[in-house]
Amino acid sequence: MKTRNRWILYAFVTALLVTLPYYTGTYLLSVAGTILIYLALALSWDMLLRSGQLSFGIAGFFGIGGYAAVLIFTNAGLNPLISILAGGAVAGVFALIIGTAVLQLRGMYFAIVTLALAEIFRVIIRNLPDLTGGPEGLVLPAAIFSGDSTSTFWLILAVAVTALIASEIFQKSRVFFALTSIRNDEVLARSSGINVFKYLVIVFAVTSAIQGIAGGAYAHVHGFVSPEGSFSLDFALLPMAMALFGGMHTTWGPVLGAVLLGIAAEFLKLQIPYGHLLVYGVIIVIAIILFPKGIVGTISQKLQAR
Numbered sequence: 060m061k062t063r064n065r066w067i068l069y070a071f072v073t074a075l076l077v078t079l080p081y082y083t084g085t086y087l088l089s090v091a092g093t094i095l096i097y098l099a100l101a102l103s104w105d106m107l108l109r110s111g112q113l114s115f116g117i118a119g120f121f122g123i124g125g126y127a128a129v130l131i132f133t134n135a136g137l138n139p140l141i142s143i144l145a146g147g148a149v150a151g152v153f154a155l156i157i158g159t160a161v162l163q164l165r166g167m168y169f170a171i172v173t174l175a176l177a178e179i180f181r182v183i184i185r186n187l188p189d190l191t192g193g194p195e196g197l198v199l200p201a202a203i204f205s206g207d208s209t210s211t212f213w214l215i216l217a218v219a220v221t222a223l224i225a226s227e228i229f230q231k232s233r234v235f236f237a238l239t240s241i242r243n244d245e246v247l248a249r250s251s252g253i254n255v256f257k258y259l260v261i262v263f264a265v266t267s268a269i270q271g272i273a274g275g276a277y278a279h280v281h282g283f284v285s286p287e288g289s290f291s292l293d294f295a296l297l298p299m300a301m302a303l304f305g306g307m308h309t310t311w312g313p314v315l316g317a318v319l320l321g322i323a324a325e326f327l328k329l330q331i332p333y334g335h336l337l338v339y340g341v342i343i344v345i346a347i348i349l350f351p352k353g354i355v356g357t358i359s360q361k362l363q364a365r
Contacts, residue, residue, distance in 0.1 A: 105313045116176050118293075124275045150271025223310060
């Protein structure tokens with residue numbers, strides 16, 4: 060799809076979503092908001108994956124962003140929207156500092172370290188009760204926009220659109236070629252003059268900031284943060300499954316995966332309240348076996364074979 064047509068399609072879909080609150084109810088808005096949060100996380104995870112680096116740290120930076128947003132709001136008295144952006148900035152700075160060390164690692168070593176970081180963040184938060192509320196977490200005086208479903212949906216939509224725009228910029232700029240070169244052959248990329256470490260740190264910081272913004276928005280929408288909830292592995296494993304299901308190394312893949320699996324998860328939850336997670340997992344496994352390159356990757360491969 061040409062770039063111009065792609066952006067027209069994005070604008071059309073965004074316009075439909077902006078008007079969604081006018082022709083649907085609170086329940087569907089809540090489901091759509093949850094899907095959009097996971098969509099933003101899936102896109103951010105895939106953006107780093109385009110460099111060949113597999114990260115399990117999504118939940119860690121999501122939680123850091125949530126706690127930072129809540130603490131900044133309650134202690135500094137800033138506008139909730141500003142505190143959400145500040146939470147993303149804190150997550151990005153954390154990633155920038157940590158990235159200078161952990162991005163020396165590759166493959167499973169990097170993946171294991173990022174998984175450990177998420178758990179380290181959670182343990183630290185639990186053991187700072189005076190600041191973070193400890194195991195009980197922190198409760199806001201009120202949810203953002205006083206819980207208005209339309210305004211909160213638009214907020215989450217803005218987070219998802221931000222992630223989508225960042226993904227498209229990465230996909231259509233010099234960053235894309237740098238990340239692709241690093242993924243395909245890091246040694247060759249270095250010999251071609253690409254500053255591998257610089258690009259990896261930048262991408263790690265940007266994607267972590269997006270995850271932090273998503274965490275801050277989620278915290279303000281629900282009105283609380285807790286170690287178990289904010290750093291839940293659901294915020295790592297589900298976005299990864301969505302990106303794998305839809306197709307990696309693209310923008311459309313994680314978007315499609317998030318929408319399809321998000322709808323499937325809600326449907327199964329209603330139909331099989333006590334076994335939906337098992338069926339959901341089986342669906343993901345079967346789909347990945349049948350479509351190892353994801354739905355978008357498989358379709359692209361078949362079109363190119365014609």
